[in-house]
Amino acid sequence: MTAAYVALEGGHVIEGRGRAPGTARGELVFTTAYTGYEESLTDPSYEEQILTFSYPLIGNYGVREERFEDDRVHPRAVLSRELTDDVADWLESEGVPAMDHLDTREVVTDIRDEGAMKCGIAVGEDVTEEDALAELEACKEMSDHTEIGAQVSVDEVEVHGAGNDGETVALIDCGAKGSITSSLVERDAEVHVLPYDASVEDVESVDPDVLFISNGPGDPANYEQAVSLVEAFVEDTPVAGICLGQQIVARALGGTTEKMTFGHRGVNQPVLDLDSGRVVMTTQNHGYTVDEPGDALEVSQINVNDDTPEGLDGVEYDVLTRQYHPEANPGPEDTLDFFDDVLEMAGDRSQRAVPADD
Numbered sequence: 192m193t194a195a196y197v198a199l200e201g202g203h204v205i206e207g208r209g210r211a212p213g214t215a216r217g218e219l220v221f222t223t224a225y226t227g228y229e230e231s232l233t234d235p236s237y238e239e240q241i242l243t244f245s246y247p248l249i250g251n252y253g254v255r256e257e258r259f260e261d262d263r264v265h266p267r268a269v270l271s272r273e274l275t276d277d278v279a280d281w282l283e284s285e286g287v288p289a290m291d292h293l294d295t296r297e298v299v300t301d302i303r304d305e306g307a308m309k310c311g312i313a314v315g316e317d318v319t320e321e322d323a324l325a326e327l328e329a330c331k332e333m334s335d336h337t338e339i340g341a342q343v344s345v346d347e348v349e350v351h352g353a354g355n356d357g358e359t360v361a362l363i364d365c366g367a368k369g370s371i372t373s374s375l376v377e378r379d380a381e382v383h384v385l386p387y388d389a390s391v392e393d394v395e396s397v398d399p400d401v402l403f404i405s406n407g408p409g410d411p412a413n414y415e416q417a418v419s420l421v422e423a424f425v426e427d428t429p430v431a432g433i434c435l436g437q438q439i440v441a442r443a444l445g446g447t448t449e450k451m452t453f454g455h456r457g458v459n460q461p462v463l464d465l466d467s468g469r470v471v472m473t474t475q476n477h478g479y480t481v482d483e484p485g486d487a488l489e490v491s492q493i494n495v496n497d498d499t500p501e502g503l504d505g506v507e508y509d510v511l512t513r514q515y516h517p518e519a520n521p522g523p524e525d526t527l528d529f530f531d532d533v534l535e536m537a538g539d540r541s542q543r544a545v546p547a548d549d
């Protein structure tokens with residue numbers, strides 16, 4: 192049996208069974224999702240994290256590329272009670288260490304008590320506890336990954352749905368899940384995917400009907416350029432955001448963000464819409480949250496478990512954001528109408544922009 196050790200912040204080491212070799216370090220988090228492991232493992236928002244699945248059996252319906260949200264696995268390592276060979280082989284081929292046969296209830300309880308924490312992992316024929324502890328020692332705080340956007344963004348502009356007759360979207364790619372783009376293209380939008388550090392001129396050259404800030408990994412405080420884009424465009428152009436995007440929009444408009452203890456990661460987070468009184472089940476993956484939205488934004492939706500802001504509306508400006516993942520993938524599709532609402536908001540703008548008859 193291949194040896195496997197995971198070292199938690201504070202030095203507690205847990206032994207398991209090696210399933211994919213290698214050493215790694217990252218912020219230890221857990222998801223409660225019981226399906227959707229292909230989507231979660233390819234979600235760029237897990238960059239620089241080590242993902243623990245609390246559901247005990249992962250991989251029982253194989254690995255299919257059409258489910259991927261990006262072209263590679265993003266967590267630095269994977270912990271599970273039981274991983275199937277399909278998933279273990281996939282992770283090995285991606286160079287992502289994985290272990291199973293450990294008590295993931297213990298790991299999840301530690302994270303819930305102590306918060307998302309630094310972690311080191313070592314898996315292989317000859318590895319020792321010390322190898323996992325050395326990784327832990329070298330692990331950085333998530334907020335110290337200041338260039339994390341560059342690790343996950345496109346390098347060049349990509350256009351999806353070219354020639355579609357719907358709205359034009361400038362999607363700032365801070366680590367966007369593929370299904371955000373496809374949800375927009377399915378609704379006839381032409382989506383210009385721009386790098387996370389795109390300039391005001393880059394966005395102007397697209398002349399978008401809506402500026403859309405994507406999800407992404409790490410601390411929203413490390414996305415200053417995206418914050419300045421929202422500041423530059425919000426008076427004249429509708430603005431939308433998902434997850435990291437909500438946090439960036441809030442920071443741009445006078446709000447603040449903070450780190451949560453262990454965050455929300457799963458596919459059954461209940462969210463209350465304050466206007467309609469309707470509760471929807473949502474997919475989530477975040478460790479930061481909007482603390483104060485600021486005067487320019489009002490909270491439209493809250494998390495039923497802890498009252499944190501799940502949706503923000505502009506008070507004067509056309510702004511619509513969600514902390515959860517309305518595109519699902521994985522998870523429930525209760526919230527896909529967010530994309531209709533965003534494109535309707537964008538359409539109102541493009542109609543305003545039509546020159547008056549003379």
Ligand SMILES: NC(=O)CC[C@H](N)C(=O)O
Nearest residue numbers: 406407434435477478479
């Ligand atoms: N899915 C996301 O966009 C995550 C946002 C941010 N990195 C957080 O952890 O809160």
